[in-house]
Amino acid sequence: MFIPRLSTLKPTIEKKRWEILLIGLVVLETILVLLTLVPPPLWTRLLPDSNSAALDGPFPPPISPVITALLYLLPTIIGLMSRSWQRALLYATLPAWIGLGTFVIAAASKVGIFYLLSTDHVTANVSVLELFAALGGIGWLGRYIIRRAGAPLE
Numbered sequence: 825m826f827i828p829r830l831s832t833l834k835p836t837i838e839k840k841r842w843e844i845l846l847i848g849l850v851v852l853e854t855i856l857v858l859l860t861l862v863p864p865p866l867w868t869r870l871l872p873d874s875n876s877a878a879l880d881g882p883f884p885p886p887i888s889p890v891i892t893a894l895l896y897l898l899p900t901i902i903g904l905m906s907r908s909w910q911r912a913l914l915y916a917t918l919p920a921w922i923g924l925g926t927f928v929i930a931a932a933s934k935v936g937i938f939y940l941l942s943t944d945h946v947t948a949n950v951s952v953l954e955l956f957a958a959l960g961g962i963g964w965l966g967r968y969i970i971r972r973a974g975a976p977l978e
Contacts, residue, residue: 846905850915853898856891857923859883899956903963912967916960920952 864878871877880888899916906912928949 842905846902846915849898849902849905850918853895853902854919854922856895856898857919858926860891860895861923861927896959899959900963900966903960903965904967906960906964906967909961909964912960912964913957916963917953917956920956924949924952 859881862881864881867874867877867881871882876885876888879885883891899919902915903912906915928945
């Protein structure tokens with residue numbers, strides 16, 4: 825009977841933990857994107873006692889800059905943690921795909937089915953996807969540079 829040694833299991837366990845952390849960051853980014861896409865009038869109705877609901881949504885004013893920073897930093901960190909550039913771009917843009925898709929579906933029920941195809945909305949949606957892809961790519965390039973710097977020069 826084959827019993828794997830702890831020394832052979834350790835890299836596998838470490839890799840699984842890394843993947844779980846990466847997926848957790850993607851989920852956190854998705855939640856933040858979904859929360860930021862909720863229109864201000866809805867936040868005002870949901871949080872009537874909050875003076876800053878229209879401006880900051882569900883977040884208290886002191887931490888709203890932190891949320892904005894996370895929206896930029898998380899895709900970059902996700903790209904930095906990804907093992908390949910394809911995963912970096914997929915994982916960094918997946919929250920935007922989910923958030924924008926959810927928003928477009930919700931908006932279509934109020935505004936009409938052609939909401940997505942209007943010129944200004946297409947431009948805005950593509951810009952968000954490009955931003956998240958660029959941030960994920962920058963993160964992956966950072967990983968690549970860091971790994972290359974640690975390797976001996978050839």
